[in-house]
Amino acid sequence: MNADVTPHTLQVDASHYNFQTYTDLPRWTSYWHQITEALALAPKTVLIIGVGDNIVGKTLAAQGVQVYTYDFDKHLHPDYEGDVACINAVLHDKRFDVILCCQVLEHLPRDRFENILQQLAQHAGHVIISLPYSAMKYKIELKLPVIKTVKANIYIHKFFKKHTFDGEHYWETGTRGHTKRSVLKSMRKFFAVEKWYIAPHNPYHLFFVLRKK
Numbered sequence: 001m002n003a004d005v006t007p008h009t010l011q012v013d014a015s016h017y018n019f020q021t022y023t024d025l026p027r028w029t030s031y032w033h034q035i036t037e038a039l040a041l042a043p044k045t046v047l048i049i050g051v052g053d054n055i056v057g058k059t060l061a062a063q064g065v066q067v068y069t070y071d072f073d074k075h076l077h078p079d080y081e082g083d084v085a086c087i088n089a090v091l092h093d094k095r096f097d098v099i100l101c102c103q104v105l106e107h108l109p110r111d112r113f114e115n116i117l118q119q120l121a122q123h124a125g126h127v128i129i130s131l132p133y134s135a136m137k138y139k140i141e142l143k144l145p146v147i148k149t150v151k152a153n154i155y156i157h158k159f160f161k162k163h164t165f166d167g168e169h170y171w172e173t174g175t176r177g178h179t180k181r182s183v184l185k186s187m188r189k190f191f192a193v194e195k196w197y198i199a200p201h202n203p204y205h206l207f208f209v210l211r212k213k
Contacts, residue, residue, distance in 0.1 A: 027202065034130070041126050043098040045067075045096045048060075050084075050101065070084070070087070085108055085116055087116070088122065095125075099120055102205075103132065113186055118189075128208070130206060132173060133173045134173065163176070191211060191213060193210055194211050
């Protein structure tokens with residue numbers, strides 16, 4: 001199922017996804033959101049872009065979903081091998097009920113973002129995306145008499161900070177030039193945004209559930 005597509009530079013090798021060092025509790029909760037959002041759409045087929053440790057794929061498969069994987073790292077043994085920026089050249093006319101593309105698109109320059117979104121829209125009815133969210137995070141807890149405890153999370157995105165390439169991420173949502181508003185504007189060119197939210201137990205991950213227009 002491979003295609004003659006030149007991928008971007010491999011940023012990490014397969015050993016990066018070692019369970020003890022990679023899958024911490026916040027990432028585990030992010031997996032829960034990926035799985036829950038996908039299953040809520042009752043898909044028969046799901047394409048996961050970015051194999052990683054494949055915990056999400058194995059869990060969805062255990063729930064009776066036909067899972068396919070896509071990655072440019074052949075050592076992760078994806079079903080489809082290629083750069084996500086060239087997805088049309090790899091998938092051709094193949095379609096899936098849901099595409100999961102979580103913590104992937106920040107690994108490519110932002111100027112490729114809309115073209116990738118356009119390609120994703122051609123291959124699935126729904127697309128679930130998560131992106132890193134760079135923000136200052138504050139938790140407030142008030143214990144008032146009579147009234148039960150009130151808790152709130154406050155997020156102030158780092159609009160004043162310019163993100164520079166760190167060896168993996170070219171950009172992060174919330175930094176200068178990459179606001180949530182601008183990301184949503186790009187998404188709405190190709191999708192209806194059914195929901196978006198900050199993962200409560202992993203506020204570094206910002207989720208979007210998209211439906212092809």
